[in-house]
Amino acid sequence: xxxxxPSLTFSILASLACLLVLTWLLFSLLAFKTAENDLYAQxxxxxxxxxxTFASQLPEExxxxxxxxxxxDSPAAIYAAKLSEETSFIRLTLIDKAGKIIYTVGREGSxxxxxxxxxxxxxxxxxxxxxxxLVRSTQITRNGEIAGRAGLxxxxxxxxxxxxxxxxLLITYFALDFIMLLGLGxxxxxxxxxxxxxxxxxxxxKITSGLYxxxxxxxxxxxxxMLADSFNAMSRTLAQKEQEADSYINELEKLNSDLQQAREExxxxxxxxxxxxxxxxxxxxxxxxxxxxxGYIEILAQELEQNPVQGDYxxxxxxxxxxxxxxxxGLLEYxxxxxxxxxxxxxxxxxxxTVELLQHQGLLKRIEINITGEQGLPLICIDQHQLQQVLINxxxxxxxxxxxxxxxxxxxRQMHDAMQLIEIWDNGTGIAPEHIGKLFDPFFTTKAPxxxxxxxxxxxxxxxxxxxxxxxxxxxxxEGSCFTIHLPRKQDGQNICGQGHSI
Numbered sequence: 001x002x003x004x005x006p007s008l009t010f011s012i013l014a015s016l017a018c019l020l021v022l023t024w025l026l027f028s029l030l031a032f033k034t035a036e037n038d039l040y041a042q043x044x045x046x047x048x049x050x051x052x053t054f055a056s057q058l059p060e061e062x063x064x065x066x067x068x069x070x071x072x073d074s075p076a077a078i079y080a081a082k083l084s085e086e087t088s089f090i091r092l093t094l095i096d097k098a099g100k101i102i103y104t105v106g107r108e109g110s111x112x113x114x115x116x117x118x119x120x121x122x123x124x125x126x127x128x129x130x131x132x133x134l135v136r137s138t139q140i141t142r143n144g145e146i147a148g149r150a151g152l153x154x155x156x157x158x159x160x161x162x163x164x165x166x167x168x169l170l171i172t173y174f175a176l177d178f179i180m181l182l183g184l185g186x187x188x189x190x191x192x193x194x195x196x197x198x199x200x201x202x203x204x205x206k207i208t209s210g211l212y213x214x215x216x217x218x219x220x221x222x223x224x225x226m227l228a229d230s231f232n233a234m235s236r237t238l239a240q241k242e243q244e245a246d247s248y249i250n251e252l253e254k255l256n257s258d259l260q261q262a263r264e265e266x267x268x269x270x271x272x273x274x275x276x277x278x279x280x281x282x283x284x285x286x287x288x289x290x291x292x293x294x295g296y297i298e299i300l301a302q303e304l305e306q307n308p309v310q311g312d313y314x315x316x317x318x319x320x321x322x323x324x325x326x327x328x329x330g331l332l333e334y335x336x337x338x339x340x341x342x343x344x345x346x347x348x349x350x351x352x353x354t355v356e357l358l359q360h361q362g363l364l365k366r367i368e369i370n371i372t373g374e375q376g377l378p379l380i381c382i383d384q385h386q387l388q389q390v391l392i393n394x395x396x397x398x399x400x401x402x403x404x405x406x407x408x409x410x411x412x413r414q415m416h417d418a419m420q421l422i423e424i425w426d427n428g429t430g431i432a433p434e435h436i437g438k439l440f441d442p443f444f445t446t447k448a449p450x451x452x453x454x455x456x457x458x459x460x461x462x463x464x465x466x467x468x469x470x471x472x473x474x475x476x477x478x479e480g481s482c483f484t485i486h487l488p489r490k491q492d493g494q495n496i497c498g499q500g501h502s503i
Contacts, residue, residue, distance in 0.1 A: 009189060032170075039159040055138060057079050064096050070103035088157070088158060091106025092153075093115040097149075106153070110153070115135060118135050123138065129153070135152070286324065286328055346377070351371060351391060351422060364399050366406075372409075377413075394460065407425075424482065432477060433477075439473060440458055440471070441454075
């Protein structure tokens with residue numbers, strides 16, 4: 001099951017966003033609390049100053065409840081009345097030492113004793129009521145004794161509004177900074193981290209697809225550059241190992257090919273040895289009685305010249321014996337090929353003369369023959385008669401494959417400085433793929449019984465191999481075949497033209 005994983009950019013930006021939010025929460029908590037405490041402290045100092053001013057204007061002897069109350073015409077009462085006009089004023093209360101109210105002024109509905117909510121043995125007291133009101137109280141002393149206590153309540157709504165506006169402003173600034181920081185962080189992250197990582201990922205995919213040796217240049221942090229260097233080193237090592245593996249595989253394939261070729265040559269040599277023994281024995285056992293039979297047939301033919309029916313029988317017997325004689329001679333040529341005699345030969349001229357010879361004999365009727373060759377090819381040192389025997393065999397086979405009207409393209413060209421080629425192209429029936437590997441085996445033939453012995457191509461291949469060359473074939477059913485004779489040019493010291501050597 002595929003596991004969904006967030007991208008690197010998303011992960012880092014999400015982490016960065018969480019850090020920013022946590023930082024802002026801590027900062028805002030500290031900042032808002034500090035600002036709130038500072039504002040409340042300032043308000044408390046203001047209330048203390050107002051309360052001190054009020055206390056300083058009280059008469060030297062405070063009235064006592066119920067005998068008297070603070071006169072509204074007194075300076076302290078006039079000051080308290082003016083003070084009540086402030087928007088933040090809630091109530092001011094003055095009590096005597098018995099705790100009875102002797103003067104109070106404030107908003108309607110406010111608690112008369114709320115200014116004295118935080119009283120005790122301390123000289124001054126204060127705090128904040130649940131409704132968001134600031135309370136400050138102070139003792140009134142006369143001649144070292146407590147004569148009463150005054151308390152003041154101020155509203156904190158203005159300060160709370162300021163704190164609220166400050167909080168909103170800070171939230172707005174934070175949102176803008178948050179967006180800017182995330183955008184800038186995403187851009188920087190993409191340039192210095194994500195883009196190099198993506199290039200590394202793309203390069204890794206190329207390595208995975210088999211493109212070894214790919215090199216990568218990464219600009220960025222030291223760790224990413226080191227990672228790129230390690231990747232490049234790995235890529236070079238993989239490319240080197242691939243080359244070594246390819247070289248090793250090529251060597252193995254070459255060794256396997258050589259081994260297969262040696263095996264085929266050993267099998268072929270064994271076949272040749274068997275055919276040689278068979279040919280020698282067959283020629284010895286058949287040759288002598290066959291010669292006697294053919295001699296008696298000639299004698300009978302002379303005596304029965306006037307009898308056409310019996311003469312026809314004898315003619316057919318002569319043809320059959322002639323066929324047996326040709327088979328025996330083919331076996332002898334295969335078993336004990338004659339010694340070649342090398343001479344300077346121009347391949348194009350030899351090919352033209354061979355075609356002309358076969359045309360005179362009527363063997364290539366209705367076949368269009370095109371002969372082409374490179375001009376100025378050097379002479380080749382070879383046995384002309386044996387090579388012509390090979391050409392005759394291949395041309396006759398090509399004519400049989402065409403079996404009627406068709407085309408033969410004969411080409412002579414130089415493959416390289418040490419090799420010349422003769423190519424024989426026909427547009428005949430072609431050769432089945434399963435037969436190509438057996439064409440040069442003795443006694444293998446695709447012709448109908450009585451039309452071939454299967455020795456022609458085997459003898460031709462053996463003759464060309466005696467020259468140090470080879471015959472190859474390419475064919476496709478229904479399109480034709482091409483037999484190519486590869487002939488090496490004999491260099492000085494390797495073979496002297498005019499001198500023979502055994503096969």
